[in-house]
Structures are given as structure tokens and as C-alpha cells.
Amino acid sequence: MFLGIPKRALIIVAILAGVGLIYVMGNDQQASGGSGGGPGGCRVTVTADVLNVRAAPDAGAEIVGKFNQNAETDAQIEVQNGFRKIAENKWASAEYLKPVSGANC
Template sequence: MLGVPVRGMVVLGVLAAAGLMYVANGGEKLGAEGAGTGECRVTVVADILNVRSGPADTQPIVSTMRRDFVVAAERRVENGFRMLSEGRWAKEEFVVPTRDSDCS
């Protein structure tokens, strides 16, 4: 196939899959090394997430985040909003804890 041996295609496929997993994991190492770190990190599951200055829909929007963005968060949830780093707030239904997070 295009002059590339089958073994070379397998190696390229494995490297591509590893690269995609690395990107999907936010650039963090895969495996148990990061598990149980005690940190809370969340992934945005909305197409565009409005980040607010306080825990209410009436609070001003201070920034936005796109789907799959990973951000540090706090365990604090108030009025249906999760506190993010730097005192910002996001609607809890639009963020989910990462696999290795401790957000409870």
C-alpha cells in the first residue's frame, strides 16, 4: 500500500491513536499516575459555555469556553452553578468532572 510495509502502517496507526488519546486527555499522561490527585477539574460539555462572575443566570458573563475545554474547579456547587478557578462560575449541568478528578 503506497510502498509502506504493513508493519510500518501498524506502527503509524498505533502512534496516531496514542496521539489522539493524549489530546483527548487534555495533554495529561494516561494511566493511574494522575488518578486520585485530589484536584477537581471539569470538562465543558456545552457547545459554548457562559462563565459568570457569580452563581446565578443574572450575573455578568465574564468569559466563554468551548466544548471539551478542561478547567480547574472547586468542589463548591451553589444554586446549580459550580465554582471554577479564579472565582468564576459555570452552570453545573454543562460541566462534568474529568476521570481523574475529585470533585465530590
């Protein structure tokens, strides 16, 4: 027991917190609608079945999130090493990101 709480209860709470965190991060990936896009007016659609979001513009960088096919998100105009910057420390392969109609990418 930890602080009078049974070990089993702590494990269940930790699992629920982890699932909640994954859910929140997934919702963050699917940004709300709007035609403006990111700071540069760039909005993209994911064309891959599942697209990894990485901490840096490198295929070996840590995976910090994922997008499902057809997800839309704001992005930035910046592209490095074939990766488009989605947000601070979030990069995805530009090959699988298609600008939405009217986006300034």
C-alpha cells in the first residue's frame, strides 16, 4: 500500500491516466476546422494509413504522436529533410501530407 491506497487501485488509476493522455494527444493531432490553417495559412490532410509525428525532422527521431489517414491539421510552411513542421518539436513526413484546397503551403 502507498499512502493507504492499495497497489491494485494505483495500477488502475495509472492505466486510466495513460489512456486519457493518449486520447488527449490524439485529439490534439486532429485540429479543429477552419480555412486559415497554421501561422502561415498551411493546413494539410494525412494520406498515409498511419503517419508518425517525430520530435525532429529525421526518420530516426523519437515518435511523439501519430495521425490516422484523412486527419487534418494545421502545419507550418517550413520543410526540412522531407519533413514538414507541424508544431514545435513535431514533424511529419511531407510525402504523406497533402495541402487542403486553398491552403498556403
